[in-house]
Amino acid sequence: MTNDDFQPDALSVSERLAAEALIVDVDGYEGPLDLLLTLARTQKVDLRKVSVLGLAEQYLAFVEKARDLRLELAADYLVMAAWLAFLKSRLLLPPDPSEEGPSGEELAAHLAFQLERLQAMRDVAARLMARDQLGRDFFVRGLPEDVARTRRITYTATLMDLMQAYARIRTKDEFRPYVMDRDAVMTLEQALDRMRGLIGYAGEWTELSSYIPEGWEIDPARRRSATAATFAATLQLAKEGQIDMRQGETFAPIQIRKRPHG
Amino acid sequence: MADETAPMEVEQSLFEAPPMGEQERMVEAILFASAEPVSVAELAARMPHGADPAEALVHLRRRYEGRGVQVVKVGDAWAIRTAPDLGFLMQKETVETRKLSRAAIETLAIVAYHQPVTRAEIEEIRGVSVSRGTVDQLLELEWIRFGRRRMTPGHPVTFVVTQGFLDHFGLESARDLPGLKELRAAGLLDNRPPPGAGLGEEDDESEAEDEGQSELFED
């Protein structure tokens, strides 16, 4: 992005690309607030000084764009769009003294607060994870000494066992214990990690499909997920200017290479 | 690698070993964290080039003389062990843990959610009779205890959970256990309504249960 002003009608090529990258990444957002935060960052100002009106316009443009591309947005994104449209009208129109409820400024201030709080939580989450961690940076006794003199048997159960047992009894047949169904899902983060490691070697044009990790090519569900995540990751890298992408024609293989001095 | 061209002095300073105090710290940390005794060769392999673990061990061993733990030689490897005269402090540690049986965990869950509860009520909720051994086991574990007798014909005894139960499961009170609706919201239950039963009915049930609980706990 070269232009700090947001003008939905006059987008440069790079802005359009960036907007499309946003769109393609829509599943990568953790909800509308996360998307708003990402949009707010494109304003390149301190979050406290973010223009909520501008933000509402950016968001509405985003939803419009998604509609053009016939992308289905989850309901909560549309709820947020409706609310932002309402907020925008409140901010633009002179206040109606007969109107009940909070003013547009109050609503805008709360939204700004929510964004700032979310960003703050992200920051401290990152600081937390950057701390020295047990089992990675510092360690417990490798050989806890249990002098085997009397062998006592204790029975143990976890809170999860207890709650699941209760749920099982109270719901009899309908109960299905929670299982992690995510074997077949590759996340964008995983794909990005992997691509960042690999692009250094991609001086020449190589096919995107060759970046699908081993073990993910056979099973259709895994392959689908890995393809989508890898593709999203390349878009991200392209957006960051690290790689070039090309495609000969519709449905032709997508090829990428490292951008020289990227 | 350009080892052969480097003059001797440079090579030495490049690979200068850390000071002996540092080496001692390293040996200490490795011996502490390792699940098995560690040989001098292994120590050397893990420490920076040029370190002298054998000498560091001599210092470390001396440092721990007379302490609560000691650096001891096991075969040709080294380990940190409790001082023999303090073995009596360790007796408590030998425990073998086993998973609680399904019958026991279900009974325990019912006591936790419905306390005070009688045996007949437990059986009604589980739909199976509760064996004596199951209740005895929970009593022995000190996770449940006898509560007040019920003021109904026959004056049956009731069961309640103990402080030990709360400690084990990391709860401040049994009231803080999530109800059925909350379990559902937390994804511990499928959202699918039970076959043949309306969803409203379900909700009623969990609300009744919440009320029951708070009423029982409030004093």
Next chain:
Amino acid sequence: MADETAPMEVEQSLFEAPPMGEQERMVEAILFASAEPVSVAELAARMPHGADPAEALVHLRRRYEGRGVQVVKVGDAWAIRTAPDLGFLMQKETVETRKLSRAAIETLAIVAYHQPVTRAEIEEIRGVSVSRGTVDQLLELEWIRFGRRRMTPGHPVTFVVTQGFLDHFGLESARDLPGLKELRAAGLLDNRPPPGAGLGEEDDESEAEDEGQSELFED
């Protein structure tokens, strides 16, 4: 047993606590032997009558300053851990932990900084519903547990972080969370209810929010 015939002095010396140096050795041995943090109460229970493990801990902690292993405080318990700067020696011991999702990491941070916090509050902060599995992953890791229920309509369950969380991230207490003071000063830990009720989030939880975190952290 001839207790009743024993003169008073003998009885006293029987129960006399061992000298502090000896107590320090005992605490040292117990902490070395245990992988989990040990509370002062547990130390006292295992040591001879009259011992003062809290004082022994002060001495022991000082003794290990700057060494390869350290005496660290974890909530109201104590443990010995390797010095973090020596982590590079321990690749062998590193346990590959399941990588937490971004949602799980954020949820964990929100519980830590806003505790006790309800599920609805977590969702309000993240602007998205807490997905199936996120909370129980954190419960299973034993990094969060249920706190007291909120005394507001609906009595929602709350979440707080555990001793295991503090241990994992090398924190003495939740007060030592990085950036906590700054966040509080910036008002970012206030639970500011949305203005009006136009957002459809007019549930009861917002009123309850003020009592949360501040109560826990304010000293």
